[in-house]
Amino acid sequence: MASSTRKTTQLEGLVVAKRINPGSKSDHEAVVLVSERGELKLRRKGGPPFGDEELGRLAGRRIRGVGLVSAGQFIVDRYDIIDD
């Protein structure tokens, strides 16, 4: 059995769709959170790392999420839309 070695973080910001990692093997259209920590690729814990349609629908919205920051990504356990 292994336990998480990282602490979760709360971040809020604007979700944008943009191309990331150009020219690399991870060159793709992603959903990115623009927050005080800069731009982090947005992922859902347990969700698909590529082409997550649920996250895609958040483009243009502001969210607050709680999750892990790893390797330039924000992997959220949960999030709320906060611009309503």
Next chain:
Amino acid sequence: MQIDKIIVTNVTALRGKYGSKYGQVSAALAALKASDAARGLKSRLVALDSASDMKAAGGKPVSGSADERGAKAAIDAVYRKYQPAYLMILGAPDVVPHIRLTNPMHGTDEDDGDPNVPSDLPYACEAPFARIPSRFIGPTRVLGRLPDERGATSPEFLVRLIRFAAGHTCRERSDYSGHFALSAKVWQKSTRLSAETLFGPGAAVRTSPPDGPSWKKAQLAPRVHFINCHGDTISSKFFGEFPKGKFFDALDAARLPGRVSEGSVIAAECCYGAELYAPDDADGARGISSTYLGEGAYGFFGSTNIAYGPSEGNGQADLVCRFFLEAVLTGGSLGRAAVEAHQKYVAQYSHLDPSDLKTAVQFTLLGDPSIHAVKHASHSFSKTTTIKSARKSGVVADGARAFRRERINRTGHNLSHTVGAASPVSLRPPPAVKRLLEAAARESGLSAATWRSYRVRFPAEADRASSAGTRSSRRERTIHVVQGRTGGGGERRRPQLTAIIATLERGRVVHIRRVHSR
């Protein structure tokens, strides 16, 4: 007495994870050492956190499990003292850390998002601790990491891996005659070229889509796996893609158990393929590399983060992975295959551009470096009664491995002293060159162009070398890149990223090329 294999770890860190169960790890290591002895290898465990072990090695103990500088210095001291043929790191990065090197791709907002490059390559090099990746392009040591799991509280997984290493079988080449090659469909041309080079004309390549992620045991049974798919951080899957932007599950760690042959060796080009994350960060899902090892694979060669390689032709990740498997299949130990892959990759270049440099340092071997998965074909002379008897009596010593280490050492030294690396600089191209690049960009249809410049620096020793044919003009080598988007819009496929790259020496363009993203 010569020590052939040194196993380095942080015992305090392992005890911290496993408590009283650490004894299981000790027992497994004792069995591994006995197994090594039975095949003629004298092995020793050196605890990097032990004052006495490190004093004996002429070094200092690490200050903690996260002490990268201390770990590098300690391993260097251990290597200098014992000069082992094999160096094995035992434990995940929360036991013995990766060295986090500066990401050479950092420079503009268009560069990849990796904050750094976690690497074991510095441990394989003689250069002292640094975060500069170009210091570590000439490995001289045969090294591998046998990992436990980050954050683990029970040692079963680690013990299992140690037992597989202790009980491994060195097999005939014919036992590795089949292969499993898997590619994202968008990269199938590149993967087919790799597969045919490795496995012969017409070598089968599975693509995702439409294949995977449910693979039959018979499909995964071949002991050589070559994988060119997408990967991501904290993900237990690899992914296919076709058409561009449409992704599919290609390989799932959860569907590997019971389907992988013991003795398998895997080379994966995938981003994050060899990332050692805590399974709990992925809802308990163990990563693909760890799962393969836990199912009895002897070695997994992969990248710790975002990798590079073309969709057609072979380059970067394609090459370093192919070089690794070529060496394994000709009877090299896993560790020798890894260091030779690194060396052969770097040796192709006069200088490494940032993505080449990242490729050079991000691929790592997970597995016992001393394992020969495939038997080396020996000469018939060595099988004669006279020679066999002479070896047994000690009249003839086996110096072949020492000669190989001598060659590896020489090659690593030469590379570290002669190959240049490009690093970003704030530099404008000469006006005539700028006009040329602007014209080329217009003709190529680039929009929203950005500019980047690099200076190529060669090691000081390279300038002192007086080898004929080394041009002094290379001291003033710069690279200027104009990059932008081409195509796309309407119903056509989405824009490509295109770069025009000009290499200059003394202000004159000596090489120019255009590249496209996949």
